[in-house]
Amino acid sequence: MLRLDFAPELADFRAQVRDFLHDALPADIRRRTANCEHIEKSEQQRWDRILAAKGWRAPNWPKDHGGPGWSAMERFVYDEEYSLASAPRGNPAGVSLLGPILISYGTEEQKRRFLPPILSSEEWWCQGFSEADAGSDLAALRATACRDGDDYIVNGVKLWTSYAHDAEWMFLLARTSKEERKQAGISFFLMPMDSPGITVTPIVTLGGLHMVNQVMLDDVRIPSAYRVGEDGAGWRIAGSLLGHERFVGARLAPTTALLQHIRKLVNVYAGCDKPLAADPHFAAELARLEIDLLALKATAYRVMSQETPGTSPGPEVSVLKLQGAKLMQDVADLLASIAGPLAIADPGSATGTVPFDHQLAYLSQQALDLRKLTIFGGSSEIQKNIIARRILQV
Ligand SMILES: Cc1cc2nc3c(=O)[nH]c(=O)nc-3n(C[C@H](O)[C@H](O)[C@H](O)COP(=O)(O)OP(=O)(O)OC[C@H]3O[C@@H](n4cnc5c(N)ncnc54)[C@H](O)[C@@H]3O)c2cc1C
Structure with missing residues (x-):
């Protein structure tokens, strides 16, 4: 019989995590999560702040950026105990997806500006990758970002954008040049959701829930300081992010x-x-x-x-x-x-x-x-x- 026993130090770690989650998770949030009920943004932020104070809000971040610096196995144990405690997961776009990308590819200024409010859950993010004809074939995306002085002007329609209605920011892919290879010429941007020219339309899915949206971008200005990586480096950065997304999935x-x-x-x-x-x-x-x-x-x-x-x-x-x-x-x-x-x-x-x-x-x-x-x-x-x-x- 296959046995999946953990090293004794991991058993101690597991007990520590279990005790903390048992004591710290507010009973009303635990009950609602156990019942599969929707957790409002404000409720999620209440819990995120408790995790942030403990230093456990971003299990996948290194210590020097505010993470706990856990090993992969510690993260796995934490994740398991987290679910067993009926703790809500909320919006993963900032902490699980964008955080590791900024840590690897962001400028020092971008890290200083964006990582702390992700940790504190003060700023929520959404992921603007997919479009109507660019889901599986993401490289077919048609949103454009044209350089205009120190800004880019972005046009296009993003589809199935989870949490766009709740998020203060979006990270997105847009085409900055037309190249023969469609994966080339795509860049990665950070965009405030209160910029003029953004229209968010809700989409209610099969289970009757509103989580995803259509997001229209009409001449939206994004400062070039909000581009992550070089012009045209978006495809490589997105590939790295999708690896993290699959692990979450x-x-x-x-x-x-x-x-x-x-x-x-x-x-x-x-x-x-x-x-x-x-x-x-x-x-x-x-x-x-x-x-x-x-x-x-x-x-x-x-x-x-x-x-x-x-x-x-x-x-x-x-x-x-x-x-x-x-x-x-x-x-x-x-x-x-x-x-x-x-x-x-x-x-x-x-x-x-x-x-x-x-x-x-x-x-x-x-x-x-x-x-x-x-x-x-x-x-x-x-x-x-x-x-x-x-x-x-x-
Ligand atoms: C609930 C929900 C939340 C989402 N949230 C986000 C989000 O926050 N941000 C974001 O950017 N996107 C998001 N998406 C979009 C998601 O990434 C896409 O729906 C997904 O990539 C599939 O793309 P598509 O819907 O265009 O389907 P298509 O790509 O058109 O695929 C249709 C069908 O064809 C199959 N297919 C396509 N190509 C191939 C191939 N080469 N070989 C074999 N089969 C193929 C697919 O498997 C699928 O069954 C979300 C989607 C859902 C449903």
């Missing part, structure tokens, strides 16, 4: 927490005449998902043990994203199936009268919302292409 920790939740429910009657544990189909499905998670974690440990500090994850992270996203969808579907017909109730009408501690009505909303996992951060088909070309080299 693997969702191993939240899936671990969801599976533990299901384990707690298996002896409960759920609107039918026998406990879930006695249903052989349910038991077999649960066992399959637990085994898949164990196998994926073994792969994750292997990937992390090869990680060199300060570099971006390699193509192996596509295996984690591909398998992890699908696994979390399957786990969420199983959880929703426990609720049976109750899972399609209106979340707003959920009451405390359900037979176990989860607000069942949010489960179907969650299962529908998680369809996104196999689309964003690079769809599953794109991850397969990366695995074929860069790992299997077919």
Whole structure:
């Protein structure tokens, strides 16, 4: 039997993290997160400030930029305990995506200006990469940034921009020159969301939630001091960022927490005449998902043990994203199936009268919302292409 035991010092670290999260996470935020309810920006910022005071707000940042300087394994343990404690994750664009990019590619002035308010959660970011005909084929993007004195003038339409309605800033890709190779001539910018010429239009997705938006950019001025890296270096910088995004998209920790939740429910009657544990189909499905998670974690440990500090994850992270996203969808579907017909109730009408501690009505909303996992951060088909070309080299 495969055993995934941690070194004794990691067990001590795990206990420390667990105790802190248990004591510090406000009960109302823990309850709402456990129920899969939406956490408002102000609530998330309340919790982020507690993490910032502890120095744990940016687990993936080095110490000299305000991170805890943890090893990859410590980060993994922290992430797992974070989900098990039902702590909310909020908007990852600043801390998980842009932060490592600014640390690697930003000027000293950009680091000084932008990293502290990301750490304190005072400024939220959104990611303006995708457009209507530039998702999987991101290099086909058409937004332009034309130099005008010390500024660039940006025009275009970004689509599926998560948190654009909540964010003070956007990091985006725009074309600064037309080159034969479409990956060339793309630059990486930082843009205040209150600039004149920006229109944000909400898009409500399958689960009934407003998270993504369309963002129209009409003659928006961006000072050249807000360009990250050289003119035309955007594609290389974006590639490094997408590696971090795929790691986030693997969702191993939240899936671990969801599976533990299901384990707690298996002896409960759920609107039918026998406990879930006695249903052989349910038991077999649960066992399959637990085994898949164990196998994926073994792969994750292997990937992390090869990680060199300060570099971006390699193509192996596509295996984690591909398998992890699908696994979390399957786990969420199983959880929703426990609720049976109750899972399609209106979340707003959920009451405390359900037979176990989860607000069942949010489960179907969650299962529908998680369809996104196999689309964003690079769809599953794109991850397969990366695995074929860069790992299997077919
Ligand atoms: C909930 C959500 C949040 C998002 N948030 C953001 C965000 O904050 N910022 C941002 O920039 N973007 C965001 N996106 C956009 C996301 O990155 C894109 O949706 C994704 O890259 C897919 O692009 P697309 O939607 O244009 O689909 P397409 O690229 O048109 O793909 C359509 C289908 O064709 C398949 N396909 C495409 N090309 C190939 C190929 N070469 N080989 C095999 N199959 C292929 C795809 O897998 C998919 O099934 C978000 C998307 C969602 C759903």
